[in-house]
Amino acid sequence: MVLTGAVRMSGTRHSRRRVLGTVAGLGAAGLAGCGLFDDDPEPPRVPDPLQPLLDEAIALAASYDRAIVTQPGLAARLAPLADDHRAHATELARLIGQALPSTGPASAPAASAPAEAAAQTVATLRAAEQAAQKSAVTACKAAPPERAALVGSIAACRATHAEALR
Template sequence: MSTVAGCGLFDDDSKPAPQPDALQPLLDEALRLAASYDRTIVAEPALRDRLSPLADDHRAHAAELAAVIGVTAPSAAPSAAAGDTPTLASLRKSEQAAQKTAAAACRTAPSDRAALTGSIAAARAAHAEALR
């Protein structure tokens, strides 16, 4: 009688799936925010000069977060092409919620990530004020 060996099918050495990086939600949120700004700019071209720098900030944050996590940031959020056009008020609410997420991440981040998450939280707070 022979046994099946080497295939791993019956091995009990299963490793749990790796947990997502704690910064992944900030990355996803940055991409969603940039996409929201982009949709608003397309719908309201007169707001381009006001909103483009904010969208660019979110793309820069996404790139930095992706580098820290060790992933490649997508060029746009999956839902970037779809969805309602956000108003300035809804963008502001999104920024306020996102600032809370970033501040919470900063409080729990290891020291090598605290500066990045803190600067993202500060930028999101500034964006909310810029949308008043």
């Protein structure tokens, strides 16, 4: 992901994550029909059933990013897993056709944040992966045929992450 490098947004209130999401949304939907250039207010949108899965992917990637900041020694192990989640988010955003992530603040932790022990960081991430795998399994079972394979791969990937964090 080219955009995950050092993006500094000093002087604005936008978090890096939000900007990334916006860029992804434009990339996925193109400029046509996304309401950017109309005056009409956007009609209320029923959330896509896969929206929670997309939110989860974005949140998981952010969790890994924060963990790498607090535990740089884990970077080699955690960065590829974060990349997997970003790949999921990209595909899900494309599938849903809109990608403004409903993420919370994703700023880097304050330097004074107490450093968690590496083992605790890994255990916390592993629990998050296991919970996320469960929701992806549920989503796969409920998905229409044309979405089942992608969602199934995401569920399987989350299971491999839990395994990689053992």
